[in-house]
Amino acid sequence: MNIRRRKFDALIIGAGGGGLRAALQLARADAQVAVVSKVFPTRSHTVAAQGGVNAALANVTPDNWHWHMYDTVKGSDWLGDQDAIEYMCRAAPRAVYELEHFGVPFSRLADGHIYQRAFGGQSRNFGGEQATRTCAAADRTGHAILHSLYQQNIRARTHFFDEYFAIDLVCDGEGAVLGAVAMEIETGEPILIEAKTTLLATGGAGQLFRTTTNALINTGDGMAMALRAGIPLQDMEFFQFHPTGIAGKGMLITEGVRGEGGYLINADGERFMERYAPNAKDLASRDVVSRAIAIEVREGRGCGPARDHVLLKLDHLGPDVILKRLPGIRDLAMTFLHIDPIEQPIPVYPTAHYTMGGIPTNRFGQVVVPEMQSPEEAVEGLYAAGECACVSVHGANRLGGNSLLDILVFGRAAANHIIAYLKDHRYHRPLNEESVDRALARLARWDEPGDGERVEDIRAELKKVMETHCGVFREQTVLAEGVEKVKALAERMQDVRLRDTSKTFNTARVEAMELENLIDIALATVQSALARTESRGAHSRIDYPERDDQNWMKHSLYFRDGTLDYKPVRIKPLTVESFPPKVRVY
Numbered sequence: 087m088n089i090r091r092r093k094f095d096a097l098i099i100g101a102g103g104g105g106l107r108a109a110l111q112l113a114r115a116d117a118q119v120a121v122v123s124k125v126f127p128t129r130s131h132t133v134a135a136q137g138g139v140n141a142a143l144a145n146v147t148p149d150n151w152h153w154h155m156y157d158t159v160k161g162s163d164w165l166g167d168q169d170a171i172e173y174m175c176r177a178a179p180r181a182v183y184e185l186e187h188f189g190v191p192f193s194r195l196a197d198g199h200i201y202q203r204a205f206g207g208q209s210r211n212f213g214g215e216q217a218t219r220t221c222a223a224a225d226r227t228g229h230a231i232l233h234s235l236y237q238q239n240i241r242a243r244t245h246f247f248d249e250y251f252a253i254d255l256v257c258d259g260e261g262a263v264l265g266a267v268a269m270e271i272e273t274g275e276p277i278l279i280e281a282k283t284t285l286l287a288t289g290g291a292g293q294l295f296r297t298t299t300n301a302l303i304n305t306g307d308g309m310a311m312a313l314r315a316g317i318p319l320q321d322m323e324f325f326q327f328h329p330t331g332i333a334g335k336g337m338l339i340t341e342g343v344r345g346e347g348g349y350l351i352n353a354d355g356e357r358f359m360e361r362y363a364p365n366a367k368d369l370a371s372r373d374v375v376s377r378a379i380a381i382e383v384r385e386g387r388g389c390g391p392a393r394d395h396v397l398l399k400l401d402h403l404g405p406d407v408i409l410k411r412l413p414g415i416r417d418l419a420m421t422f423l424h425i426d427p428i429e430q431p432i433p434v435y436p437t438a439h440y441t442m443g444g445i446p447t448n449r450f451g452q453v454v455v456p457e458m459q460s461p462e463e464a465v466e467g468l469y470a471a472g473e474c475a476c477v478s479v480h481g482a483n484r485l486g487g488n489s490l491l492d493i494l495v496f497g498r499a500a501a502n503h504i505i506a507y508l509k510d511h512r513y514h515r516p517l518n519e520e521s522v523d524r525a526l527a528r529l530a531r532w533d534e535p536g537d538g539e540r541v542e543d544i545r546a547e548l549k550k551v552m553e554t555h556c557g558v559f560r561e562q563t564v565l566a567e568g569v570e571k572v573k574a575l576a577e578r579m580q581d582v583r584l585r586d587t588s589k590t591f592n593t594a595r596v597e598a599m600e601l602e603n604l605i606d607i608a609l610a611t612v613q614s615a616l617a618r619t620e621s622r623g624a625h626s627r628i629d630y631p632e633r634d635d636q637n638w639m640k641h642s643l644y645f646r647d648g649t650l651d652y653k654p655v656r657i658k659p660l661t662v663e664s665f666p667p668k669v670r671v672y
């Protein structure tokens with residue numbers, strides 16, 4: 087078909103922190119780089135990150151990257167790959183100093199050093215006292231990072247396709263990925279962007295759930311594109327529920343509140359985390375705190391008329407700390423609850439937050455499939471970084487402050503690998519035009535008007551099913567019913583039609599394609615969860631309450647036809663000894 091075509095050295099799909107960090111590295115190396123984003127870049131979800139980014143700078147308390155590595159391995163419940171974790175934790179201080187030089191206005195200590203706060207699951211000396219490792223720009227760290235990266239990209243002349251929706255990857259006859267087809271949202275016109283390399287940096291899939299901290303744009307598009315290209319998704323059963331979402335609404339109240347000294351209480355006024363995590367208390371790992379809150383509510387110690395939440399108390403911190411370190415949280419509480427946290431506690435309950443699973447990559451950002459574990463055998467031309475990828479540094483449970491670090495470190499690492507690849511691959515290859523036609527057919531489907539089911543109805547049902555059948559606590563029958571219900575929604579999706587398409591906004595077409603993506607990701611999540619008969623990290627099975635290292639210390643791989651495969655955890659780090667699995671207590 088005759089459509090608009092552009093050619094670049096590197097295509098990056100996604101303008102969050104992961105995509106922009108990679109783009110900057112490439113543009114500064116004089117590569118021709120295009121970034122496609124379905125929203126204006128600074129509206130990407132990285133902008134919402136509040137609490138901070140981890141790096142063992144030792145500005146407040148003694149620290150080193152090896153302790154950070156231990157905490158991350160333990161936080162991952164030993165499912166994280168220790169080579170990637172070592173790489174990330176060692177690279178962290180440099181990543182933060184780079185940000186400082188890009189212009190990120192970090193909060194400061196009295197001596198001028200970068201301010202660091204305590205976050206959950208962080209320790210000194212391999213499990214000792216609480217560490218203070220999270221570098222913050224008040225409680226708007228993601229906002230500061232994203233704006234600085236965007237400005238640096240403008241300066242480096244990165245080419246932006248703002249408000250373009252990527253539909254599908256295109257390839258040659260041998261499976262090498264050579265770019266993508268996208269739709270310009272304003273006009274509805276398709277465009278083919280050919281590139282020698284393509285990096286997926288499309289963020290997470292928090293829109294799977296009804297109560298979530300994630301924006302409407304987090305629909306797992308890149309993961310679904312990878313699935314359609316025949317690539318399996320890794321560890322999709324591990325979805326993080328953040329303990330402190332605003333009760334009944336889902337917006338995030340950062341862990342930084344507890345890092346500054348806030349704590350949780352139940353209806354009896356009891357500081358209940360002392361029972362669940364005697365040492366770390368409110369700063370235990372997120373999966374541990376989320377389960378504790380759910381149990382308090384289930385056993386009748388919840389607060390409010392419906393006894394359906396607990397309270398996050400921070401009034402004792404005093405106005406100075408709240409106004410200086412947590413101004414965004416105060417705004418959120420006042421806007422959505424009409425509560426001033428300087429005077430009153432905030433009602434909270436766990437809320438869907440972070441996709442630990444994703445597109446399998448090695449630590450160079452290359453997408454790798456099961457039997458292709460060495461860098462040489464990766465999917466040619468395809469990279470992934472950030473929340474859509476699974477490298478895997480978060481394993482079964484991500485530590486707060488490690489995701490901003492992940493996007494910076496692996497965005498940069500992927501770009502460095504691409505720069506080397508481009509030196510050896512100087513010419514564009516011929517495309518398989520059938521892959522272009524397939525992508526265009528996805529778009530064309532939404533040009534046919536009809537009277538079928540409505541996108542918004544299926545989407546609402548999907549979110550409800552996922553919340554009910556694949557939440558904080560899971561069980562065989564409930565999960566199995568969830569699989570059937572999502573499959574039924576996938577069937578009904580065939581009958582979904584847009585009404586009078588001549589009057590339809592292109593955003594309705596985007597929402598329809600996002601829903602197709604979400605359904606694929608929902609199936610991956612619930613089927614992977616049903617298959618894993620153990621409890622590990624965020625995956626908590628009532629019927630299999632113990633972690634089972636003998637049978638389950640392995641990554642799951644879900645294919646689009648519904649089959650599952652597994653691959654071993656990379657337990658060997660790069661330069662240090664492995665941290666062998668042990669009981670995980672806080």
Ligand SMILES: Cc1cc2nc3c(=O)[nH]c(=O)nc-3n(C[C@H](O)[C@H](O)[C@H](O)COP(=O)(O)OP(=O)(O)OC[C@H]3O[C@@H](n4cnc5c(N)ncnc54)[C@H](O)[C@@H]3O)c2cc1C
Binds near residue numbers: 102251287299
């Ligand atoms: C409320 C909140 C607070 C958080 N706070 C912290 C924190 O303090 N510390 C921390 O470490 N982590 C935090 N996180 C997690 C962290 O912010 C995210 O994991 C991270 O920013 C994701 O970055 P990303 O670059 O992978 O994706 P995003 O920032 O989500 O960007 C995705 C990009 O992909 C684009 N895109 C997606 N699909 C398409 C498509 N089909 N076509 C074109 N473009 C597309 C979007 O437009 C966007 O530009 C927080 C998360 C939330 C929700």
